[in-house]
Structures are given as C-alpha cells and as structure tokens.
Amino acid sequence: xxxxxxxxxxxxxxxxxxxxxxxxxxxxxxxxxxxxxxxxxxxxxxxxxxxxxxxxxxxxxxxxxxxxxxxxxxxxxxxxxxxxxxxxxxxxxxxxxxxxxxxxxxxxxxxxxxxxxxxxxxxxxxxxxxxxxxxxxxxxxxxxxxxxxxxxxxxxxxxxxxxxxxxxxxxxxxxxxxxxxxxxxxxxxxxxxxxxxxxxxxxxxxxxxxxxxxxxxxxxxxxxxxxxxxxxxxxxxxxxxxxxxxxxxxxxxxxxxxxxxxxxxxxxxxxxxxxxxxxxxxxxxxxxxxxxxxxxxxxxxxxxxxxxxxxxxxxxxxxxxxxxxxxxxxxxxxxxxxxxxxxxxxxxxxxxxxxxxxxxxxxxxxxxxxxxxxxxxxxxxxxxxxxxxxxxxxxxxxxxxxxxxxxxxxxxxxxxxxxx
Ligand SMILES: Cc1cc2nc3c(=O)[nH]c(=O)nc-3n(C[C@H](O)[C@H](O)[C@H](O)COP(=O)(O)OP(=O)(O)OC[C@H]3O[C@@H](n4cnc5c(N)ncnc54)[C@H](O)[C@@H]3O)c2cc1C
Numbered sequence: 183x184x185x186x187x188x189x190x191x192x193x194x195x196x197x198x199x200x201x202x203x204x205x206x207x208x209x210x211x212x213x214x215x216x217x218x219x220x221x222x223x224x225x226x227x228x229x230x231x232x233x234x235x236x237x238x239x240x241x242x243x244x245x246x247x248x249x250x251x252x253x254x255x256x257x258x259x260x261x262x263x264x265x266x267x268x269x270x271x272x273x274x275x276x277x278x279x280x281x282x283x284x285x286x287x288x289x290x291x292x293x294x295x296x297x298x299x300x301x302x303x304x305x306x307x308x309x310x311x312x313x314x315x316x317x318x319x320x321x322x323x324x325x326x327x328x329x330x331x332x333x334x335x336x337x338x339x340x341x342x343x344x345x346x347x348x349x350x351x352x353x354x355x356x357x358x359x360x361x362x363x364x365x366x367x368x369x370x371x372x373x374x375x376x377x378x379x380x381x382x383x384x385x386x387x388x389x390x391x392x393x394x395x396x397x398x399x400x401x402x403x404x405x406x407x408x409x410x411x412x413x414x415x416x417x418x419x420x421x422x423x424x425x426x427x428x429x430x431x432x433x434x435x436x437x438x439x440x441x442x443x444x445x446x447x448x449x450x451x452x453x454x455x456x457x458x459x460x461x462x463x464x465x466x467x468x469x470x471x472x473x474x475x476x477x478x479x480x481x482x483x484x485x486x487x488x489x490x491x492x493x494x495x496x497x498x499x500x501x502x503x504x505x506x507x508x509x510x511x512x513x514x515x516x517x518x519x520x521x522x523x524x525x526x527x528x529x530x531x532x533x534x535x536x537x538x539x540x541x542x543x544x545x546x547x548x549x550x551x552x553x554x555x556x557x558x559x560x561x562x563x564x565x566x567x568x569x570x571x572x573x574x575x576x577x578x579x580x581x582x583x584x585x586x587x588x589x590x591x592x593x594x595x596x597x598x599x600x601x602x
Contacts, residue, residue: 183207185589186419186436188406188450189443189568190217192386192575196582197442197567198393198400199304204586208398209436210390211421213405213446218386220444222575224467224542225382226502227493228482229576230319231298232339232346232374234291236552237505237572238277254521256489259507266448267507270461273550286551290573291342292597293554297580298376304579310388313495314380320354320361321346321372321484328487329370336372346372358481364529379482379493381500382575406443406450407431409564417454417561440565440585444547445510447568454559460569462510462545467502468522469495469542470534477533490525499534501526505546505572514543546571556581557588557601565589566601 183206187194190212198210214220249255277286305314323329336346354371355361361368394400403424409417410433419434441447441454445462452458472478475497482493490503501522508515519541526534548571549555555569567585570577580596587593588600 183437184209185438185440186211186434187440187442188419189441189446190214190390190400190402191220191442191444192218192222192382192578193444193567193570193581194442195386195390195393196578197440197585198398199389200582200586201440201589202393202396202398204590208393209434210393210398210400211404211406211434212400212402215403217390217400217402218383221544221546222382222386223544224469224500224502224540225465225544225575226467226491227379227381227495227500227575228319228484228491229298229301229378229380230374230484230573231291231294231576232319232321232344232372232377233484233573234287234294234342234344236277236283236286236290238274238286238550238552239283240278240280242278243275253517256503256521257505258518264509267461267509269457270459270550273459277551282551286553288342289553289598290577291344293577293580293584294573295343296584296594296596297577298378300579300583301378304389308389308392310385310392312380312382312385312388314378315480315482315494316378317481318357318373318375319377319379319482319484320358321374321486322354322368323370324367324487325369332370332372332486339374344374345376346374349373358479358483360477360479377482381495408450409453411453411561415561416563438563438565438589440567441559442567444568445545447547447566451559451566451568454561454564455555455566458555458566458569459550460547460555462508463548463571464506464508464512464543464545465502465572466504466514466518466522467500467542468519468526469540470499470501470526470530470536471538472497472499472534474533478530485525488521488525490522492526492529499526499530510545512543512545514541518543547574548572553599554581555601556585556598559601
C-alpha cells in the first residue's frame with residue numbers, strides 16, 4: 183500500500199515512521215525547502231502529559247477579557263472582523279463549558295499518556311539524539327491562591343492516572359538546585375516526574391533520517407494544493423513542485439493520504455470534512471546559548487502564573503509562551519517578546535548570552551476544544567492527524583501510532599474520540 187503524508191512537521195514525520203513500521207510504502211511531501219520549520223521548530227520543548235487541560239476552560243473567557251486591557255498578558259487578541267476567527271472563538275467559548283472541558287481534558291490525558299509510552303519505545307529502539315531530559319517538569323507557584331489551585335490540579339491529575347507530586351520550595355530545589363537563588367520567590371511546586379523535555383525540531387530531523395534510511399520518500403518543496411474527487415468515493419491529491427521555476431500542478435496518486443499539515447490543514451480539509459476549525463494561535467520563544475550551566479535549570483519549568491515554560495536543550499536554554507490571534511502571520515512581534523525577555527532575565531540573569539538570543543514565533547494548529555482531529559474524513563482514502571494546538575510535541579508519537587492503527591483496522595485502546 184502506498185501512503186502520502188502531507189506535511190513534514192513533527193506530526194507528519196512521526197506518522198511516516200508509524201506507517202513505515204507497518205511495512206507500507208510511504209511518501210512525505212513538505213511545502214518548505216526543509217522539514218520541521220513550522221510550529222515544532224523552536225517550541226517550548228516540553229513533553230507535558232501533566233498539562234492535559236485545554237486552553238478552552240471555564241476560566242478562559244475571563245482571561246481573554248482581562249487580556250484586552252493588558253498589553254503584557256500571556257494571551258493577546260484584538261476583536262476584528264474575520265469570519266474564520268469569529269467562528270473559531272464562538273466554538274472555543276462553547277468548549278469552555280465545565281462538562282466539555284472535563285471531557286476534553288480526559289481525552290488529551292489519555293492520548294498524552296499513550297504518546298509518552300510510544301515516544302519511550304521509539305527512543306530506546308532508535309537511539310535518537312535530541313537533547314532529551316527525562317527528569318520531569320516542575321510547575322512553579324508564587325502565592326497561596328495559585329498554590330491551592332496547583333494542589334487541586336495535582337488531585338485532578340491523580341484521577342487521570344498522571345503523577346504530579348506537591349513540593350515545598352526546598353523540595354523543589356532538591357530536584358532542581360539551580361532554583362536555589364529564587365528560593366524566596368517560590369511558594370510551592372508540583373513535580374511531574376514522568377514528563378520530559380527535548381528539542382522537537384532535532385527529534386523530527388533525526389526521525390526523518392531514520393524514515394529515509396528505512397525507505398520513506400521525502401519530497402520537500404512540494405505543496406499540496408487541493409484534491410480531485412473520483413466517482414468511487416476516493417480522492418487524489420494535487421501538488422505543486424515549487425522548486426522548479428515553471429511550477430506546475432500535478433496529480434500525486436496514492437492508495438491513502440494523511441493530512442498532517444498543521445495550520446495548513448484547514449484549507450486542505452475543507453472539501454473533506456467541512457470547515458474544520460483548526461486556527462493559527464501564535465506563540466513565541468527565545469533560545470539562548472548558556473554561559474554558566476550550573477545556574478540554568480536542567481529540569482523543564484512551567485511558570486503557572488505567567489504561562490511561560492523554560493527547557494534546557496543541551497547548552498541552550500529555550501523560553502516559550504504567549505498566545506496571540508494574528509492570522510497566518512508568523513513573524514515575531516517585538517512587543518510580544520518583552521515578557522519572555524523579562525522572565526528570562528529574572529531567572530537566567532547573565533548565565534545566558536543575551537546578545538545571541540534567537541527570537542522565534544510559530545503558529546499552533548489549534549482546535550477550539552484543544553483535542554486534535556485524528557481519523558477518517560468523508561473520503562474513504564483520506565485521513566487526518568492534525569490540530570494538536572499547544573501539545574503537538576507531547577501528543578505526536580501517540581497520534582502517529584493511533585492513525586496508523588486506524589488505517590490498519592487495528593486502533594489502539596485509548597479512550598480518545600477518534601474520527602471513525
Ligand atoms: C511557542 C510554542 C510553544 C510550544 N510549546 C510546546 C511544548 O512545549 N510542548 C508541546 O507538546 N507542544 C508545544 N507547542 C505545540 C507544537 O509545537 C505544535 O502542536 C506542533 O508543532 C504541531 O505539529 P504539526 O506537525 O501539526 O505542525 P507543524 O510543526 O507546523 O508542521 C506542519 C508542516 O506542514 C507543512 N505544510 C503546511 N501546509 C502544507 C501543504 N499544503 N503542503 C505540504 N506541506 C504543508 C508545513 O510547512 C510544516 O512543515 C508549541 C508551539 C508553539 C508555537
């Protein structure tokens with residue numbers, strides 16, 4: 183069987199590997215000249231199974247309203263006349279209802295737990311190098327109110343089978359000694375020992391190399407531009423090879439197609455599933471060379487009050503956060519980077535080289551519920567694995583294994599609403 187995977191990001195390449203493992207003939211097409219330059223390029227690097235709560239929560243409408251009056255807020259949007267965005271926001275609001283939020287959290291937790299097990303298996307089988315750190319994530323809290331919320335969060339996670347251990351500031355420092363100079367700032371922490379961190383971009387490139395060595399064809403500079411539909415209920419893909427000056431549309435025949443195009447999925451999915459609400463939510467990161475390794479945390483951190491994460495990637499430190507509705511514009515806006523610089527200076531000081539900060543912005547492919555779309559479309563040979571939002575790196579390996587299982591008629595037993 184020949185499969186074409188559309189998109190060479192972390193979701194597309196993990197999907198290619200899962201399909202190749204089943205013995206199928208796989209081609210990946212990627213619009214850019216290189217793989218993994220989309221949302222996975224410089225993301226927060228966390229494998230955060232301990233954060234299964236989608237952004238659409240009962241608190242989200244209040245946070246969104248507050249953000250209108252605070253230019254420094256972690257979430258940034260300006261109401262504007264854009265039908266796609268208005269529709270997405272309306273659906274997002276619906277997903278904030280408590281029962282929907284609980285249901286979505288359960289689905290993400292189940293997929294996240296499964297995904298971590300697949301990631302560990304592949305890592306041990308393939309010896310992939312991507313600056314992985316397997317010492318968990320520390321969620322930091324700075325006042326009594328936030329800490330009470332954190333402890334309630336730990337109890338909820340326990341019900342979902344996810345471990346997060348409440349720690350005093352001294353216990354947190356015992357886990358991550360680089361936090362010692364910040365002792366007075368800390369009120370409490372949750373340590374999720376099973377979580378991990380690592381460079382999603384390096385992982386994707388390393389796995390792509392394994393894919394190529396195992397016979398997967400990878401065609402960069404090849405964009406999917408639409409479909410032709412056949413009377414037998416099947417579809418074929420139209421592509422454009424823009425590496426050549428005289429770019430022309432060609433048909434790329436395959437038995438099955440899997441759409442893994444991140445924020446590019448919405449347009450391609452429209453004729454297959456209707457208007458799937460995968461919307462770009464822009465995020466930012468700074469990556470800094472480390473001067474003094476002893477003073478920069480190795481354990482990945484989540485600052486719960488500023489919604490900023492920080493991960494150690496070998497001799498680099500990655501600080502990431504913010505969410506902005508800015509359409510398909512993925513250029514960094516300096517105003518949105520201010521809070522990351524401020525946070526980094528507070529926690530990293532001169533232990534990193536600020537003169538070489540790499541500024542980056544990327545577009546999270548976000549569904550209103552935070553739950554990715556994995557499974558069948560209305561055309562029987564086209565599948566989708568997309569819309570992983572803020573957790574695509576965490577959910578990638580499990581989503582890949584799941585879609586390959588669904589195509590093979592052998593889905594994994596994960597309590598997740600696959601599209602069937
Ligand atoms: C600032 C930030 C921080 C984040 N932090 C984390 C984190 O700590 N942990 C976590 O789990 N997740 C995190 N995420 C989310 C995660 O990075 C994304 O969910 C994930 O990258 C989505 O992967 P993807 O492969 O679907 O999309 P992408 O990585 O964007 O890849 C999609 C690919 O498809 C290609 N493509 C698009 N259209 C076409 C087309 N028509 N034809 C061919 N190719 C096409 C694109 O060029 C791209 O290469 C973060 C995201 C951001 C922006």
